[in-house]
Amino acid sequence: xxxxxxxxxxxxxxxxxxxxxxxxxxxxxxxxxxxxxxxxxxxxxxxxxxxxxxxxxxxxxxxxxxxxxxxxxxxxxxxxxxxxxxxxxxxxxxxxxxxxxxxxxxxxxxxxxxxxxxxxxxxxxxxxxxxxxxxxxxxxxxxxxxxxxxxxxxxxxxxxxxxxxxxxxxxxxxxxxxxxxxxxxxxxxxxxxxxxxxxxxxxxxxxxxxxxxxxxxxxxxxxxxxxxxxxxxxxxxxxxxxxxxxxxxxxxxxxxxxxxxxxxxxxxxxxxxxxxxxxxxxxxxxxxxxxxxxxxxxxxxxxxxxxxxxxxxxxxxxxxxxxxxxxxxxxxxxxxxxxxxxxxxxxxxxxxxxxxxxxxxxxxxxxxxxxxxxxxxxxxxxxxxxxxxxxxxxxxxxxxxxxxxxxxxxxxxxxxxxxxxxxxxxxxxxxxxxxxxxxxxxxxxxxxxxxxxxxxxxxxxxxxxxxxxxxxxxxxxxxxxxxxxxxxxxxxxxxxxxxxxxxxxxxxxxxxxxxxxxxxxxxxxxxxxxxxxxxxxxxxxxxxxxxxxxxxxxxxxxxxxxxxxxxxxxxxxxxxxxxxxxxxxxxxxxxxxxxxxxxxxxxxxxxxxxxxxxxxxxxxxxxxxxxxxxxxxxxxxxxxxxxxxxxxxx
Amino acid sequence: xxxxxxxxxxxxxxxxxxxxxxxxxxxxxxxxxxxxxxxxxxxxxxxxxxxxxxxxxxxxxxxxxxxxxxxxxxxxxxxxxxxxxxxxxxxxxxxxxxxxxxxxxxxxxxxxxxxxxxxxxxxxxxxxxxxxxxxxxxxxxxxxxxxxxxxxxxxxxxxxxxxxxxxx
Numbered sequence: 001x002x003x004x005x006x007x008x009x010x011x012x013x014x015x016x017x018x019x020x021x022x023x024x025x026x027x028x029x030x031x032x033x034x035x036x037x038x039x040x041x042x043x044x045x046x047x048x049x050x051x052x053x054x055x056x057x058x059x060x061x062x063x064x065x066x067x068x069x070x071x072x073x074x075x076x077x078x079x080x081x082x083x084x085x086x087x088x089x090x091x092x093x094x095x096x097x098x099x100x101x102x103x104x105x106x107x108x109x110x111x112x113x114x115x116x117x118x119x120x121x122x123x124x125x126x127x128x129x130x131x132x133x134x135x136x137x138x139x140x141x142x143x144x145x146x147x148x149x150x151x152x153x154x155x156x157x158x159x160x161x162x163x164x165x166x167x168x169x170x171x172x173x174x175x176x177x178x179x180x181x182x183x184x185x186x187x188x189x190x191x192x193x194x195x196x197x198x199x200x201x202x203x204x205x206x207x208x209x210x211x212x213x214x215x216x217x218x219x220x221x222x223x224x225x226x227x228x229x230x231x232x233x234x235x236x237x238x239x240x241x242x243x244x245x246x247x248x249x250x251x252x253x254x255x256x257x258x259x260x261x262x263x264x265x266x267x268x269x270x271x272x273x274x275x276x277x278x279x280x281x282x283x284x285x286x287x288x289x290x291x292x293x294x295x296x297x298x299x300x301x302x303x304x305x306x307x308x309x310x311x312x313x314x315x316x317x318x319x320x321x322x323x324x325x326x327x328x329x330x331x332x333x334x335x336x337x338x339x340x341x342x343x344x345x346x347x348x349x350x351x352x353x354x355x356x357x358x359x360x361x362x363x364x365x366x367x368x369x370x371x372x373x374x375x376x377x378x379x380x381x382x383x384x385x386x387x388x389x390x391x392x393x394x395x396x397x398x399x400x401x402x403x404x405x406x407x408x409x410x411x412x413x414x415x416x417x418x419x420x421x422x423x424x425x426x427x428x429x430x431x432x433x434x435x436x437x438x439x440x441x442x443x444x445x446x447x448x449x450x451x452x453x454x455x456x457x458x459x460x461x462x463x464x465x466x467x468x469x470x471x472x473x474x475x476x477x478x479x480x481x482x483x484x485x486x487x488x489x490x491x492x493x494x495x496x497x498x499x500x501x502x503x504x505x506x507x508x509x510x511x512x513x514x515x516x517x518x519x520x521x522x523x524x525x526x527x528x529x530x531x532x533x534x535x536x537x538x539x540x541x542x543x544x545x546x547x548x549x550x551x552x553x554x555x556x557x558x559x560x561x562x563x564x565x566x567x568x569x570x571x572x573x574x575x576x577x578x579x580x581x582x583x584x585x586x587x588x589x590x591x592x593x594x595x596x597x598x599x600x601x602x603x604x605x606x607x608x609x610x611x612x613x614x615x616x617x618x619x620x621x622x623x624x625x626x627x628x629x630x631x632x633x634x635x636x637x638x639x640x641x642x643x644x645x646x647x648x649x650x
Numbered sequence: 651x652x653x654x655x656x657x658x659x660x661x662x663x664x665x666x667x668x669x670x671x672x673x674x675x676x677x678x679x680x681x682x683x684x685x686x687x688x689x690x691x692x693x694x695x696x697x698x699x700x701x702x703x704x705x706x707x708x709x710x711x712x713x714x715x716x717x718x719x720x721x722x723x724x725x726x727x728x729x730x731x732x733x734x735x736x737x738x739x740x741x742x743x744x745x746x747x748x749x750x751x752x753x754x755x756x757x758x759x760x761x762x763x764x765x766x767x768x769x770x771x772x773x774x775x776x777x778x779x780x781x782x783x784x785x786x787x788x789x790x791x792x793x794x795x796x797x798x799x800x801x802x803x804x805x806x807x808x809x810x811x812x813x814x815x816x817x818x
Contacts, residue, residue: 342785449810453803555796561803565713565720572723575732604716607709611792612799618789 001323001348001633002298005290008310013280013287016308017273023304024637025297027324028279029290040281047287048278056271063264066106069113070260073251081389084644085258092645095262102259109253116246123239130232133218135184135191136225143218143225152201154194154208156215160185164192170207175200261642269638276636292324292633323348324633333358335400343618344628350474353626357617360463364616365405367456368609370445370563371570372413373420374602379406392644405609415442416563420598421570430578430586445564446571452560460556463616464549465495467624474625486524493517494546518543552620558612566605573597660740664729667745667752668722671805675718675759675798682711682767689774696778703777703784710770710791714763717802721755724809730817738816751808758801766794 004026008016020026034040095102136155146153158167164180171178179195192213196204205215221228280289293301298314305312317323325345327337329352336358346352369375382403385391391399413419417440425437445452472488475481497514500506526538577593580586638645656662690704723732725748730738740748773787 449807453807554800557803558796558799561799561806564806565717565802568720568724569716572720604709604712607706608713608795611710611788612795614785614789615792615796619793 001292001317001326002295003290003315003317003321004293004301004312005288005315006305006310006312007286007288008305008308010282010285010287012308012310016304016310017276019304019308020301021269021273021636021638023297023300024635025301026291026293027633027635028276029292030279031281031289034281044281044283044288046278047280047282049274050278053271053274056267056274060264060267060271062110063103063106063260063267066109066113067257067260067264069109070250070254070257073247074254074257079389081385081391081395083390084392084640084642085261086390087262087643087645089645092262092266092643095259096266098259099263099266102256102263105253105256106260106263109250109256112246112250112253116243116250119239119243119246123236126232126235126239130229133221133225133228133232135186137184137229139183139193139225141193142223143221143228144223147198147201150198152196152198154196154201154205154215155192155218156194156208156213157189157191158208158214159189159212160187162190162211164190167192167208167211167213170211171196171204174203174207178204258642265640265643268640272636272639291636293635294326294633322631325630326633327352327354329354332404335397335404336361338394338397338401339614339617341394341632342614343622343626345630345632347627347629349478350625350627350630351470351477353470353622356466356470357621360459360466360621361401361613361617362404362408363459364559364613365609366408366410366412367452367459367559368562368566368612369405369409369605370412370416370567371418371420372410373418373423373570373598374566374606375406375409375411375413377406377602378402378409378606382406405613412563414440416440416567417444418567418570420594421567421572421574423570423574423594426574426578427590430590431582433582445560446568449560449564452563453557456556456559457553459559460553460616460620461495463556463621464552464624465492467621468492471625486520486527490517490520490524491549493520495549521545555620556616558616562605562608562612565608566601569601569605570598573601658742660742660745661729661737663742663745664725664740664748665731667749667756668725670749670756671718671722671725671752671759672715673718674756675714675763678760678763679712679715679718680763682714682763682770683708685764685767686711686770686774689771693774693778700777700781703781704774706784707770707773707777707787707791710788710795711763711767713795714759714766714798717798718755718759721752721802721805721809724806725752728809728812728814728817738814740814740816744812744814747812748809751805751812753805754801754808755798755805758798762794762798762801766791766798769794 006016031046034044035046139155141153158164164182167180171180175196177197177200181193181195183191183193185191194204194208205213209215223231279291280287282288293314302312302314325348327340327345329337333355337354339357339361340346340352340354366375369378382399385399386396386403417438419438422437425435428434428436443451468488468491472484475484475487494514494517497510497512497517500510500513503510521542522539524539525542526535529535529538573593576597577590578586580589686704686708690708693700693704726732728748729740730736769791770787773791776783776787
């Protein structure tokens with residue numbers, strides 16, 4: 001990584017930024033610290049156009065909404081993996097030549113969507129009125145008729161608990177001139193119309209209300225309920241036609257989907273271009289910026305900057321600088337960057353752990369899944385996905401990683417003699433009454449679990465030693481060889497000694513080597529402390545650290561446990577599948593239980609193997625040397641979502 | 651007295667062990683998956699595209715039940731319940747040994763399932779806001795898994811070390 005500063009005339013700024021974006025090689029720094037400096041602040045002012053950025057942002061939101069709307073009506077099934085479409089710059093420019101038109105379409109879609117929403121609320125309103133009027137459908141007078149010259153009509157509801165006879169008795173006491181009609185009833189109340197004399201209306205109403213009568217009025221409604229209800233039906237039909245029409249038009253607009261996607265990507269790039277200017281400083285006629293670029297990209301950037309007639313300076317970073325980090329690995333180790341990135345970025349002063357964790361990750365995954373049949377499925381599936389979909393970024397890395405892990409799983413499965421558990425001997429035994437089994441190339445962990453347990457501990461010890469080695473390397477790289485000797489060298493002596501003690505014949509020598517290491521730890525563990533007391537406790541603490549190492553090594557027993565789990569469960573599935581014996585029925589059961597059971601087992605155990613391999617890397621391995629102080633290198637480039645504009649020439 | 655004699659029977663104790671190894675971790679897993687599932691349903695109501703990630707988180711506390719099943723199955727194989735030979739005669743001591751071997755996975759299983767689900771449920775809340783953080787959340791939940799893995803291992807090694815006299 002090198003530092004770069006560029007100074008140029010405002011006239012070439014647009015062009016330079018456009019091409020820097022194409023190149024995607026430079027990460028620009030924020031200029032806040034410079035602006036805080038009075039000397040700088042007197043000379044320059046920050047560039048940038050916040051209003052424009054916000055305008056573009058608003059347009060992006062609108063266009064994305066339009067895209068969401070048509071996506072709902074898109075009948076083409078979306079693929080399993082989302083990939084960016086490849087598109088040439090000419091095509092892209094051609095599509096965006098009709099930007100106005102695409103924009104109109106997007107707005108049209110939003111209008112249609114809005115109308116659809118209005119239609120929905122209109123429908124709800126009519127529905128509510130329909131529900132309101134439904135009980136009155138048998139009522140034959142027009143609703144607006146509330147009274148004649150002498151008579152008055154009262155309409156309303158009364159609870160079911162009140163019998164109409166009771167009401168009649170009550171009204172009998174007031175007047176003889178009345179008539180109660182029950183129009184309809186539901187499980188709660190009756191719908192009544194009461195005819196009475198106009199002058200007695202208040203009295204009647206009062207009497208009725210004592211019995212829970214609830215008067216209803218039909219404001220703004222004309223005609224009989226039946227007429228109104230037919231009108232509602234007609235309205236529903238109209239709404240339905242209108243909706244079908246709107247939906248048809250939206251469905252018709254689906255064909256603009258790819259154009260709208262291009263539009264969104266174009267707007268996003270425009271916005272990024274406006275936003276990045278916040279990281280530029282300007283005077284009246286010039287602009288300047290600074291940032292980072294990887295060494296590999298220097299020639300391309302130099303050429304571009306000179307072409308535009310700008311001044312530039314490329315310098316080696318100072319000690320205090322926080323250098324952004326870009327991971328670079330060989331194509332085999334590169335997929336495992338995903339595991340590193342999930343944890344965090346290494347500091348610029350540390351080391352990229354990816355090439356070191358890659359072989360161990362594969363190994364752990366293979367032992368934990370530990371079945372050749374599952375491995376073949378995983379390898380084939382990830383190979384197929386990589387061929388069919390042009391994945392990018394983290395998704396591609398993960399799938400590629402599963403490809404390698406699948407191969408490792410086949411390898412370890414073959415060593416353990418597990419092919420879908422013991423499917424060969426199950427099938428041979430049940431259907432052909434023969435005794436065939438695939439012999440393990442090494443040993444079957446179910447019959448000799450202790451062997452695999454010790455092997456797991458050995459693998460774990462090597463893993464931890466590599467981690468310690470990396471710690472020493474980082475310490476030496478940062479000019480602290482003494483720390484490397486005290487914190488790592490002595491541990492190597494201790495563990496080397498213990499290893500010698502285990503190997504037969506060298507017990508005595510091993511004892512002394514381990515003791516020397518422990519003595520070294522005891523004497524130097526508290527070297528940073530000032531007081532004598534601190535030095536003693538520091539030394540004791542360092543030696544006590546051996547407990548942590550044993551705990552770490554025990555943690556690798558999960559290799560055995562998970563390996564056994566997937567193998568034994570596969571055997572259980574095969575046993576269940578062969579319960580019906582031979583014959584057609586047996587074969588059907590075997591296939592159904594086998595396919596279902598093994599898919600389930602593979603899914604659960606692959607998830608387990610993934611998570612636990614990660615854990616061993618993150619907790620046991622990274623814990624020894626790795627910090628996530630690093631900042632990822634994020635170059636200024638085309639961050640498109642839907643299309644990938646492949647640059648001229650490749 | 652008679653009841654005690656019936657219970658202190660080798661075969662019964664072994665079967666009881668297998669039953670416990672299935673029951674307790676099974677309860678732990680079922681309870682745990684329900685907890686995560688409920689939280690996940692809440693997230694899906696907002697954004698159904700997060701289904702895949704939520705499903706993975708829900709699957710996390712399922713392992714306890716599977717490990718329990720595994721030990722139960724191994725006990726059943728050991729005492730001849732699976733296979734043509736029929737069940738072996740077991741001494742009381744052998745039955746007690748098998749029961750004891752089932753206990754680590756049985757008891758850790760019920761707690762680990764529920765506790766792991768608590769972390770996974772919190773993880774679902776993280777997914778609701780930041781769906782790219784799935785891996786980190788998975789690791790957090792998997793830290794608890796360590797102890798059920800260790801219990802499984804101990805149960806397995808114990809079973810491996812117990813020999814049944816009638817099987818020879």
